[in-house]
Structure formats: structure tokens, C-alpha cells
Amino acid sequence: MRPLLAALALLTTPLHAGVPEAIEGHILPRHAAFAEAAAALNTAAQADCTAEALKPAYNTAFDAWIGVQHLALGPLQEIGGPIALQFWPDTKGFTARQLGMLLKAEAPEAVTPEGFAQQSVAVQGFMALERMLYDEAFSGYVAESYACALTRAIAHDIATKAATLNADWPATAQSLRTAGEPGNATYLAPAEATQALFTALITGIEYNDDARLARPLGSFERPRPTLAEAWRSGRSQRNLALSLTALEEFAALLADGEASETQKLFNDTEAWLDGLDEPAFAGVAEPTTRMGIESLTSYLDLLKETAAAEIGAHLNVGQGFNALDGD
């Protein structure tokens, strides 16, 4: 090798193979599936907006959303982050209050596609739609009512956002693949692309622990079952399971199959979760069933630490230097 080329080789770490593999095998197909399921939800809502009729399409689309929710970079950030599709946790009760205000005002322009896009994120996305379909305070509406138009507007907005994500991901994927090349102002080095996906993976695992489990668990003295994610539709356990399945696929591709300890912990965590019958995590309030749910936090803690160490070492990246410091 000529000296100049040798010097260049030292300066340029190539893009880790796991990045294109995760793009092709995980990110792009899952966004295509989400766009398809969200389009089907919109079609179903326009055909029959009533609560019982819409539940199957709602659940299929929600399943597909959980499969991409952790990919909170690029296109998802452009539309406002994961809360643009799922406003949760809703600590101040914004969703119910603002849906109530919309329904009281009955403003026609608020439920047009353009008008609804301007509304607060609290009345958009899957949690607002859950209120319309599963909360008795909202779900009793009839076809061609204002509530029906609102339900259709929410479904339409979900489909629009899913289509935008699916349409915009190829450009972000290209930006990740060309990290460090001249003209790429988003990822200044290949390691930055790797780190962006690695961060999404670890944050995704952490979210299952810190949000999906910790919020309903509360404390032993004060469990908070109504803080469980999507408890009205009985999806709390399902969302956790679907998220783990997606993260497991993501981890395996990103680590290029070189993460056996992480893989084993995904299996252990999923096996424990499968053994529970806690669709809405209501068992957090009963000492006998609480322990089964609480044990999941130990699995997830260990999974997060193991994935961060094992996959981080394999990819030679770490978590955010400043993000973790906190001062």
C-alpha cells in the first residue's frame, strides 16, 4: 500500500456492517408494514367509524406502530418524535380534556385533514383514538356524528404520518449509509451513524423499563394501574411483548449476529413475559401478582446493561457522553 493510502485507511473507520443490515432487514420493512396497517386503519374508519367496527384495524395498526416506535431518529423526529403518534404518558390528562373540548365545540374545520393536523398532539395518534374506541365517556357515538368525523380525522392523521415516515426513511437511510462522506452534514463520521442506531436500541430497551413498567408499578404502597400504557384497550402487556420482539430483531442485525448474551436475555425476558396473564398490568395492585410484573424490571435492567456493554463493545460506540452525565 502506498503511504498516502495507508494514512487514509488509518483515518477512516468504515461503516459497521450492522448499519445497512438493520436498515434493510428492520427499519425499512417495518416502516412499510406500519404504513400499510395505518392505511388500512384509515380505510376502515372512512367505511365505518363506530367503535366496535374499528377496533380490529386499530389494533393491527397499533401493533405495527410498536414495531417502529423505538426508531426515534430522522423522519420520526421531523414530525415531532414518538409522541406525534402516541401521546403517552399523559400525566396531565391532556388527551381526555382536549378531546372533550373539540367535541363540545364541534368546529367543522377542526376535523378536516388540514385543520386536524394543526391540533395538539394530545388529540392525535393512538392514545386519542383509544379514548374514542375504548373509553365509555367517548365511545358511544353513532355514524355521521361529530365524534365519528373526529375518529376518522385521527385515523387519517395516523395514516398520513405513517406514509410520511415510510416515504422519508430511504433518504435518512442513505444519509446513514454515507456517514462521514463529503456533503453529509447529518452524520459527520461512520461512527455517528452506528451510534445513532445503537442509541435507539438502548433507549428502546430502557423505555420498556422506565415507562411501560415503572409507571404502573409506582411503589408498593402506591401502585398506579391506570398509568399503564393503553390499559383501556388491554394492550399493556402486548405492547411490551411487541416492542421486545422488534428490539431483538434490531439488536441481532445491528450486532451482525455477534451478541449472544444479549440474545439470551431477550429470550429470558420474553419467556417470563409470556408466562404472565396481565393484558393491562392490573396485577400491579395485588401483592401476589405484582411480583411477577416487578420481576420484569430486573430482566430489563440486565438486558439493557448487557446490550449496552456487549453490542457497544462490538460496534465500538458508547451512549451519549453528555446525555448520561447530567449536570
Added chain:
Amino acid sequence: MIPRRAFLASLAAAAAVPRASWADAGAPAYLAAARDASGAFALCGLSAAGALRFRLPLPDRGHAAAAHPSRPEAVGFARRPGRFALVIDCATGRQTARLDAPEGRHFYGHGAFLEGGAVLATSENDYATGAGVIGLWAPDEGYARIGEVPSGGIGPHEILTLPDDRSLLVANGGLRTGPGSREVLNLDTMRPNLAVASPDRGGLEVSELPEPLWPNSIRHLALRPDGLAGFAMQWQHDVAEPVPLLGLWQAGQPLRLCEAPPARALAMQGYAGSVAFSGDGQAVAITSPRGGEVQIFDAETATLRAHWRRADICGLAPRGAGFLASDGMGGLFALEADGTATPLARHEASWDNHLVPVRGV
């Protein structure tokens, strides 16, 4: 307390002897603490274009630095809770003095020069009582400890010299911590404030947030030459609550809050790491390394003008009409007030929390 005559005497002495200037240190425009690829810690000088002017090793992770207004001398503060700060001659690369926290005190990571560089003030914790303290040191006497005054609150973090060069604005973060620890002992009763302090009389004039925002720890500060200050906060309660993380302070005026719409507020993860005014003074911005977002507000109307997303972004300082921003992956960016960013450089280093402008020439 320091006799005023002593200041003037030391100022006169400093003026009489020709001394090195910041030009001898390569005329850096900014100081930043960093961790390099080998894991070693350093204090670095950077040009306005993002080029490395000098790199001086630190024994441990740094946090912020204070630049002497005229001599090429920087005080590098250890990450909180620190027991020491190092005085570094940035022209020679040598450590010229070391500040050790007195018995019963530890440093909180920031400091500021005042009185033309005749006094260095440091934010400290009297950990037996939890009272915030401003430590006072004499740069011209080998950085001898010359006194201390109350900070006017608990948990002082960043302190800034006000335009009169005689008084300080103190961000009393409100978080009480024990010796050598970051564990917060008073989450449910915390009550942060902004205090104006002077070496003669300590923190006296105190501005407070409305009670619902008391869990919002006031930690970082930026100053516009006319005396308008921006203060950045870190929400200690639920990160799912959209709260303002930036406010504006002006002497004698009530505090103003810069509110972002809920979706953008939530994107910050309840955490602002640095604050700076734009070079033209018309905008003020905060960074969130946790949320990977910079938010730029209008300094007059206090409304959100733009945001820019970048992972692990934290350091922020004025540059040109806009800003310089640094991140944990080594990136340095020119950021305009409309949210457009241009990469200037990428170093094989992780830039630590703050970019400190060098004022001297």
C-alpha cells in the same frame, strides 16, 4: 470580604508588568473540556473556526472553565462534586496553581472572574449545613483563598459576572447534596433561585420561580452585554411533563419564562444542559443532550423561533451573529438563529458540557 483597596493595588500591579496575553496561547476563542479517544481528559482551546489551539491534560473529567479576562490563564473545574480546580497557563501548557476546596466545602463545577481578573469566585457547597457558598480567591496571590460569602440559596451551580464587573449572578439550583455525592437530599422541598451576589455582601437580591416550578433546578446562565441574562433549568420531576426550561432575568424585573409548545417541550426530556445568547444578542438558546435538541428563542418576545436536532449536543456559545455548538461525538457546528447548522469540524474527542468564550485579547 475583601478590602476594596487590595483589589485596586493588585490591579495596578498587574498593569505595571508586561505579561503574556491570550495571543500567546494561540488566541483561542473558546475553552472546552473534553475526553479524547484514548479516554484521557483535557482542557482545550478552540478557534472560532473550530480548530484546536491547545490541548492540556486534566487528571479527571472536567466540567466548565473560567477564562481570565486578560492573561492566558484558565481555571478548569472538575466535574461536580469536585475537590479541586486547576489553574493552567494556556501559553505554556503548565499548571500554575491548584485550588483545593477548604475543609467542609466542595466545588460545584463553575466559577467566574470579576474585578478585572483580580478575584475568582467559585460555586461551592457547605455540605454540613447545605448552604450555598461563593468561594473567593486571589489570582494575583497564587490563587489564595481570601474569603467566602453566602450564595443566597442551596446548590449554586453556574455563576456569571454582571456587566459592572463587581457583582455576580448566581444560579442557586436548589438541589442539596452531601459530601462527594450527586444524590439529591431535598427533592420534595427544593426551591431554586437566581441571586445577585457580591464579594462584599453575598447573595442578597433573590428572584424566584412560581411555586409549581420549584422542582425546576436553575443551573446554567448566559449574559448579554446589556445585562439581560438567560437561565437554563433541569426539571427534577416527571420528564413527561412539558415545562419551560429557559427563562430571562433582568435586574429589577420579574422573571420571564420562554415556553415552547408541548411537543417541543417534551422533546427536551426535561433537561437543558447549556444556555447562550446569539452573537447578535437577538436570540437565546438552550441545548438538551438527552433530547438531542437545541431550541432557539427570540430574546425579546421569549417565543420559540427554531429548533435543531443533533444527538448528545450540549456546549453552546455565541459565534458570529449566531452560535457555536459542540457535542459528545466531537462535532463543532455553526448554528444560526433560524436553526440552520453547518459543521465546522469533527475532533476525535467528546466535548464536555460547556463551551466557554474567551473574552480577553
